[in-house]
Amino acid sequence: MIRHLVLFKLNDGVERDDPRVKEGVEAFRALEGKIEEIRFWELGWNLSDRPIAYDFAINSGFEDADALRRYVEHPAHQAGVGLWKEFATWVIADYAY
Template sequence: MLIHCVTVKFKDAATPDQVAALDAALAALPGQIDLIRRTRHGRDLGERPTNADYALVSEFADAEAFYAYLEHPAHQALARDHLIPLAESVHSTQFLTEV
């Protein structure tokens, strides 16, 4: 299984409504892209001052499914409409794990 982790630092100008729209769009994404096995996402709890503002963890069967997800129109629209306008920075990592 391939695990995809994303962390986001929001721009100072990001509004609570924009963050809520991102959250809703991420919640809807698995219903639009059947390649996603599981996803979890949410705001940082503020436990450490160096943390990002938001995180997403998604699971895929393999690298082929992950790369197809990256090119999927619903993923591209979410990034364009919800993530890029809010993000000061975005970092991601992928790793393989046993099921």
């Protein structure tokens, strides 16, 4: 299994209630059940107020590297990425477990 972690940082001046952010969250929330490669899917807003904390996270699981690649290339995933590019940056980590 491959764990795929993504941590998002909203750009300066962008707040959670921004309509673009709400649309981006819903786009990623809708991926579960839409992309068959997803084996585990959770996402949510960070609760920490520490300065080094990111704002939003996705924690997901895939059978193998090929399944993760198909997910990353899936049009629905790419559409969500396109939305998030407008208002955030992110880091990822993919590891076997």
